Amino acid sequence: MLLLMAIHFHSSQLTWICDHMCNTLGMRINIRQSTMGKMKQIFTQDVFxxxxxxxxxxxxxxxxxxxxxxxxxxxxxxxxxxxxxxxxxxxxxxxxxxxxxxxxxxxxxxxxxxxxxxxxxxxxxxxxxxxxxxxxxxxxxxxxxxxxxxxxxxxxxxxxxxxxxxxxxxxxxxxxxxxxxxxxxxxxxxxxxxxxxxxxxxxxxxxxxxxxxxxxxxxxxxxxxxxxxxxxxxxxFPHLSLVEDWMEDTTSESQFVLQHKAKNITTEMIESGLSMMVERPERAGIVLKRLYAERPIKIWPFAPTILKFLPNTLDSNVSRYIQELYKKVWLRLNTVLPRSLWALTIKALQHNNGASALKEENLIQDPLQVLQCDARVYRCPTVLSIVIRVLQSSLAASRSHLSRLVNQKIFATGQLTQTNNREEYKNVLTAAQDSAAVQLLLEACLETEDDRKSFSNMMTLREVRGVVCSFLHQMFIADPPLAKLVHFQGYPRELLPVTCLGIPSMHICLDFIAELLSQPDFQKQIFAIDLISNISQQYPLPKSLSLARLAINTMYTFLSVLTQEDRRELYMPTLPALVRICQVFPTLSEDCITFLNQLGRMCVSVTSVRSDIFLLPAAAAQRSEEMEGPKLRMRRVPKPDIFDERTDIAVANKLFAQQVELTVKEILQNCLENNASA
Missing domain, CATH: 1.25.40 (Serine Threonine Protein Phosphatase 5, Tetratricopeptide repeat)
Structure with a gap:
């Protein structure tokens, strides 16, 4: 007590000393701070x-x-x-x-x-x-x-x-x-x-x-x-504080615990149960329920054994119930030592020789290794959700790791002159990692021949797309510039209906579509027009209307400056997009029809002129052969037909003109239907 009083005397906290003395004596007395100067001098100079x-x-x-x-x-x-x-x-x-x-x-x-x-x-x-x-x-x-x-x-x-x-x-x-x-x-x-x-x-x-x-x-x-x-x-440690992890219910119901917590868990029991996922799913279900009923810290020593059977869940004959139980057990293990669990998970899903050498640090330094796993993962929604959880955590851990490296460099050298450059390099690297992960996941959503073989495969693909789109929505909301980067990079246009329908945050693309449309690249312009049409279907907003009108005006402007081949390359893929735009915004139908009529007339005129040119050399060659006689025809050396390529172009132009005509008819039909319904 005296030591504590001396400390407060040194810090001149006289009020606290008065309160302390009153509490010690158990009575309230008036102590003047002005009379404590001598006592302070004794405590601070002589005693303590x-x-x-x-x-x-x-x-x-x-x-x-x-x-x-x-x-x-x-x-x-x-x-x-x-x-x-x-x-x-x-x-x-x-x-x-x-x-x-x-x-x-x-x-x-x-x-x-x-x-x-x-x-x-x-x-x-x-x-x-x-x-x-x-x-x-x-x-x-x-x-x-x-x-x-x-x-x-x-x-x-x-x-x-x-x-x-x-x-x-x-x-x-x-x-x-x-x-x-x-x-x-x-x-x-x-x-x-x-x-x-x-x-x-x-x-x-x-x-x-x-x-x-x-x-x-x-x-x-x-x-x-x-x-x-x-x-x-x-x-x-953002990778340890993901919203999804904190939303998971890590507590087991009391009745469930009492029912499945009777026996001690052993490695032999886990192996005998999980190895029979297909033949004896009820046995595997009992083992997984017992694991789920235990506290996560208690089942963590069995994590390597449990993860060894993760590839078995990819079998198409494994029931969805077993897969969901396995995912619940994995989520409970994820609360103990997440980084160790991530490495065990990716090791189990990789079949290459380098998987055995995979370490926790590798996933932090290169998060894209998470996606280098068994191809069956991308057609198994339950396991894919686990892999995406690991990917999300690894990307967050990588960003945190890079920030630590920047700070450690400062601590090691004591120099701050290059801090801004290091921050820029770090941001570029993280953006590249995030966009690459998005592109790989979008590629996994493409429809394949195997998906078309059965209705169940198509339903599985639909669920996989839902899992991926949910993750991409979170990424775009957390980092809107990432959405701009991904769409400027581009991805298969057949996925645009999937992303616009499945990602609620796609409306942020309305902020940069005009910039994407102004790029001097036909593929980017086609992608932008297709993107406008699909987003307009989901978000028929005034801003979508303005962008759709801008797209039509841009296409009309290009009519007079492009060659016929360039017009065909730019406009042919965008004709379905014009139909969608007119369905959403009927007020733009007149502008679209005017543009398409002009485009159709140009196609027909070019096709007619080029068809005459193609016929003249052929007729001239026939007349020349008749005049030369047999002797000259025998001397003629066979040469490739130089007009084959032009003939193909003429056919392509004719088909293009027909497609333009069909598009006009479809837009007019939509207008008639809208008028009838009105």
Whole structure:
């Protein structure tokens, strides 16, 4: 108590001393602060100088089983006040060991001063070295070895009543250290960051971060720390804080647990059950139910055995019920050590020789490896949803990893001059990864010959497209520039009806279609016109009408500047798009018909002229042969017909003109139907 009073005398907190004395005596007395000057002088100069206070605080024993139920003034009050007043830093006293021991000695319910203690300690660690002395902060970060002593394998062996206080506090320390160190690195004029420690990505991956945070959410004694942990987790480990993961119900129903939790789970039981998914699905279902009924931390040791049978779920003869049960078990495992589970999952789905060498770091460095799996995955919606979950998490982890690399470079060199360039390179790389993933998933949605063989295959393809479109919708909402990048890159036009119908966020394309239409590339212009027509069907908005009118005017403008071959190349694929536009916006039918009539007349005129030209050389050649006689015809050397190519062009122009005529008739028919219905 005297030590605590001395600390407050040093910090001139006289009001707190008065309140403290009243609480200790159990009575309310009036103490004038003006009369406490002599007492302050005795405490601060004779009895407890600040250096003595700081050095003695290190030797105070930690409080065993520190929790919120303890009252009175504890050693944590003294140490916290000294940390806030920077007494340890001023007198070069290392308090790290005491902090670590007190964290390990804490139990539930959480003492309200422990989070503040960790915050003050992290602040005392992350101090820019003095330019004159070049001395680092006296308090050093808690080492990885010390943290692993608390974590290690203990978390995986705990029962439901185990205490998570030390784990939560150390996790809070790690996340807060990451937050403050990155904030320090981003500040200008911080040129002396050399020597500050950063924790390795591999070390952080071995900690069941998400599982511990979920425990804080479920257990009331830790609820005060949950919101802060979740904020830090979402900032620095976005791959562990996906919305889908937090929306999953990780708690089993009590009746379900009592029914399927009778026997202990063994490796032999899992192998015998999951190996019979096709022959004995009821046995596989019982095993999966038992796995689902257990706590995730308890079934994690069986993860390699469970993932070994993931390829078996791709068999077309495996029931959907078994596949869904397997997915539920996978989602529960995903709450423990996600990165390890992702690597096991992709290894199981890859058949090449490099799959055995796949490591967790490989998925972070190259997330596209997730999609290099068995082709059957793209026709199995349940397993595809698992792979997409891994892909989504890997992309987020890759972005976080690249950000850490940029910051680590700053910490290693202490230079900020090239930070902007590094950020640009990082953004370009992440955009390339995201767009490549989108393109690969869109390619998987293309209809194949096998899909057309049966109605069930078409229904499976439809469900696969739904899973992919749902994921792309999330990506486009999270990063709208990604949608622009993907559509400027382009993809098969037969998928436009799928994406416009299945991705609710496709309306954001209305912001850049005009720019896409102005590109000097026929394929991009065709894609833009087709995109306008499909989006207009889903979103018949005034902006869609303006863009549709712009597309028609652009096509009309090109009539006078393009050759017949270029006109055929540009307009032939866009004729169905004009029909769709007129169906959605009947007011544009007149403009479309005017444009098509002009296009048709030009096609007919060019075809007629070229047909006459083609006939003249053939007739002349026939007359020449009649005049030359047999002798000359025998001397003639056979040559290829130079007019074959022109004849093909004439036929193509004629077919093009016919298609234009059919398009006009279809638009007129739609107009008549609209008038009749009106």
């Amino acid at each position: 100088p600040e250096q003595v206070v700081a050095s003695r605080s290190v030797n105070i024993p930690v409080t065993p089983n520190l929790n919120a139920n303890m009252s009175g003034f504890l050693p944590i009050h003294c140490v916290l006040q000294l940390l806030k007043s920077q007494a340890f830093t001023k007198h070069r006293v290392n308090i790290k060991t005491w902090i670590y021991n007190q964290i390990c000695a804490s139990v539930s319910p959480l003492h309200p001063l422990l989070p503040s203690l960790i915050e003050a300690y992290v602040t005392s660690i992350l101090v820019v070295p003095n330019k004159a002395t070049q001395e680092l902060a006296v308090n050093q970060p808690i080492t990885e070895e010390e943290i692993l002593k608390v974590f290690g394998d203990k978390v995986l062996d705990q029962t439901g009543n185990e205490n998570f206080t030390a784990h939560l506090l150390l996790l809070y320390y790690l996340l807060l250290y990451e937050e403050n160190s990155m904030s320090l690195a981003s500040q200008p004029n911080r040129l002396q960051l050399v020597g500050l420690i950063r924790y390795k990505t591999e070390f952080l991956a071995d900690i069941p971060i998400r599982y511990i945070v979920q425990q804080a959410e479920k257990e009331h004694p830790y609820s005060s720390l949950f919101s802060t942990l979740l904020r830090l987790l979402a900032t620095h």
